Structure formats: C-alpha cells, structure tokens
Amino acid sequence: MTDEIDTPPAPGPAATPRHLAPGEVGLVTPRDFVHPEPFRFSSGQTLPGFTLRYETYGTLGVTRDNAVLICHALSGDHHCAGHHTPEDRKPGWWNNLIGPGKAVDTNRFFVVCANVLGGCQGSTGPTSLDPATGRPYGVAFPFVTIHDMVHAQKLLLNHLGVASLHAVIGGSMGGMQALQFSISYPAFTRRVLAMATTSREGAQAIAFNEVGRQAIMQDRDWNNGDYPKGGGPRTGLAIARMMAHITYVSDASMDRKFGRRKKDGANGNGYTFGTQFEVEGYLRHQGQAFINRFDANSYLYITRALDHFDLAQAYGSLEAAFAAVQAETLVVGFTSDWLFPPEQNRTIAHALLRAGKRASYAELTTDLGHDSFLLESEELYNLVRGFLDRSDPPVFDFSI
C-alpha cells in the first residue's frame, strides 16, 4: 500500500475533532496477544511463542459469531480504522470502509485486525529479540508463509473468544490470507471477501519482489540481516519501496497526478541528475517515509511469503485447495491492477465454482492500479455492504 503525502489540514479549534466525526470508530488502542506456547511454522521451524499486535472495533455479540477479520497487505499493519490520538492526522488504512454505519459496520460487527507474524509493527518478527541470544532474530527468524500468518491469527481469534467469523476480508496479500483462512478453517469462516489478489504469486510478481530484496541485500548496511534497531539498509529498503510503489499504481494515475511537472526550482534545462520531476520527488518521499516505519528483514520475509503462495501447488489443484471450503466467497478484481490482474482474480472464482462452492466475482473499472481496493467508491461500498448484510434468507421481490 502507498503512503499518501496529502492529508487534510488539521481542523480548527471550533471544528469537530476528526476522530469524533460521524462514521468514525474514534480513538483506538492497539493491544498485544501473547501466545505462550511453541508455534510451529510451515517450514518446520519453531518459536517458543509469539506476540501479535492487534486492534478491535465494535463488540463481540453474545453468540460470538459477528466477528470480521481484516487482513492487511505487505506493508500494512493492524491499525485499519480509527485514530490513535486526537492529534493523529491519518486514520487507519481502511478507515473509509470500516466504522459505525460504514460498509463494514462496527455497530454490527466485531472487527479484528492484527499485524502479521513476521511483521515489524509490534508482532513477532525478525526485529524481535531471540531469547537464546538476546539479539534480534534477523535472518535467523523462521521462514513465514501465508499459512503461518493465518494460523497465528486463528490463535488470536480463539483467545478473543470468537466462535466463528462472519467474514474475513483482505486485499492483495490480505486476500491471500482470507482465501487461506477459509481453506484452513472451513467451519469457522462463513464469508470470504478477497480483493485485488491471486491464488498463485506469478513470475512477474516474484520478479518485482526479488528486485526489492536485492536492493536490500546489496546494501552493505544490510550485513546479512544483522543490524541494530533503527539502522540497517536504509538506502536499499527505500529503493525497494520506490520500485514496489510503482506496481501499486498505474500509468494513468501517475500521469494524472504528476504528468511531466517539474519540481519547484528544478534546473530549467534539466541537465542534472538531481530531482527534476515531481514524480521523482514523490517516490523519494515514499522511500523515506517507508524506512521510518518498516524493517528491511521483515520486507524480505513477507515478500518471500508472497512468493511461496501457490494454492494449486500446495493442494494439488485449485479445486482441491477449495474442496473443504464452506464459506461463500466474493472476489473483486480491478481493471487497472497489473500486479494481480483481473484474470488472476477471476481464476479464483472459476475454481471455487468448479469445486461446487458459492462464489461471486465482480470487477470494478478504475484506473488507479493495484491499490484500487482502498478506493473511496460508493459502488465498492455497496457491494461490500450487500455481501456482508446477506445474513437472512433473501425475501423474494420482482424487481429486475
């Protein structure tokens, strides 16, 4: 996901504070779930325990079945809605979708979102201290898969007393987790909403991940993953982010936003390698913003988890992967997404239907690229709301 530079100005003293506006979940506080027992990764490696940092919005009902799990993408985190402090300029990353009366209605649903295992926003990952050495794990951390991320989140949901999920929702890597969740815990999962995702990380996506990893690992400060907190391969990580950012948007959206506009004060004739174009300055900003909030080793681990994701290979075929699924699934593709193009999203719906499952596919026309799943779109909200609201048998009407 992209870090947007533009945030609206802070409200004046007379205005309603942002976090108190209608439809806002308000102030939220992250919490830590500590799983004190050994955790076995798909790789066979184990950890003595782990921590997941998470947030919840809304209330778990008496039947404990109104939970909605939100799964984040590669660079996302557990803070998907609300504000941490009244002064926060930016709310959680999916604040437009989640809140009282919004498409994912926190008046109705108990929304849970956790930072993934292997992440660096408070959950156990390569920056965590290895109790055996007292130093960060670095690349001694176990290899993480999408399956492991989902497994850890299931343990969190058990801890929270969730009996079953009304829905699991995610875009991009979050969509992979949502699909994996319904495969791994079929009786626990009633609805899957997977957007801008894939059942199989393709060669192009692996290739982009590899360029990012090489940028990190070729940076001398990476030092085989052994670097102090706050240090490390800042140049490499920034370059990885700049490159990845391009894959999240589109030719049309970048051109609309920047065109060929020059930076203020840029040398008129342009015969220099300093920042000339606005798009260059924007990407540099993206890179710099990212290194202040993300860990390079986590980036390596999570991109590897993406690379390893191939449901057909893991289960023999995509139909076999979905054989146990009990949930109804809605897959949403976006026309301008060239990282996980519509065709890869359709493939998921085809296989689910071939396997005799309830599955739908919708495709939104946008020119914003892969990150379109974060779009502020009434059409998308209506679809999500419609999918989540269909709890009762539909009443027949004759409108066509």
Added chain:
Amino acid sequence: MSPQVEKRTVDMQIIGEWVEPGAKVLDLGCGRGALLDYLVQTKDVSAVGVDLSFSRITACVTRGLSAYQGDMHAFMREFPDRHFDRVICSRTVQELDDPTAVILEALRVGRAVTVGFVNHGFWKNRVDALLRGRKVRNEVYTTEWFESRPANPLTIADFENFCAVKGIRVARRVHLSGNWRTPRVVLPNLLAGYALYDLTK
C-alpha cells in the same frame, strides 16, 4: 403489478417448471437476479448468474446469489462438460455477439439449455412494423433504437430453423400468445408473442 412485471413472472414460472429441484443452474445474462432468486426459493437450486455490469452483480450478491461479472462465453469455457444441469438464456439470445457459439457452449456445459425470447414474428410486431415503419416499441422493448443495446430481433421460425441447421434437439417448446400466458399451438410464428425452448444435444 405492471404488465411488464407480470410478463416476467410468467416467464419465470414456466422456466421454473422445467427446472429439476436442487439442480445446478447457470443463468446467462442474469440481470439483477430475479429469476435465479425465484428458482432458489421455489426449486432450491444451486445457482450462478453471469452478467456484465458491476451494479447488477452487486444486486445479485445482495440477494444472496452467486454471480459472476464477465463474458458468458469465456466463463463457460472454464467448466467441464455437463457441469450444470441446466443453462438458462432468458431474453438474452437476441443480444449475443455470436449466438451459435454461446448456445453450443451452453449445450456442452449444461445437460439442458432453456432459451426464452420475444417472437418478433408475432402479428402485432409485424403490423406495427408495417404501419409505423419504426423499430418495435412496446411494454417489453420500451426504448428508442438509439437508447437500446444492439439486438438481433428473431422469430420462432428463425429459431426453429437454427435448431434444425445445427442439429440441436428440441426437448420441449412452449409458445405463448401476446399476453405471454395462453399457450398458442397453431401458427405460433404469427400468433405467439413469446417462445420458450428446452434444448438438448
């Protein structure tokens, strides 16, 4: 109910009679899902619809139906032979780019194919064309040509000819008069307003 809605209901009821309870049904051009909703409720079918617009898919999903946004021909190619018990093509056939390919593909993925269409050979449509000299406009086709989707108006005789030429077996046929209610056996191409066919290979 308006006459238009009533006509749609008649269509649904006959299609419903042909659908086996619990069948696996594919609706090509499912619109907002009214027919599938009816079949789910009356016949407990497991249904999926295909349509092209995001808003119609949203309507289907909101109704609790499975729906797929995309090209129906490409969609069917993703399924093995006889995956569906029945494929329904209700008032869609006149708007297809390649009707032969779609109907043959439907006969591959479905054990039976239901086709329903307005008979443009109905005498009122002929008289209308003769006297007004304009595109047919009535309670079903309400729009001017320039506000309509491209269409291949077909007649019962056209469709019978199509089945004969392509060697498609007609298991059942129902021709309804102009009110889409009373069966019309004599001179259907002239006297029937609506036709329903149940096709097999």
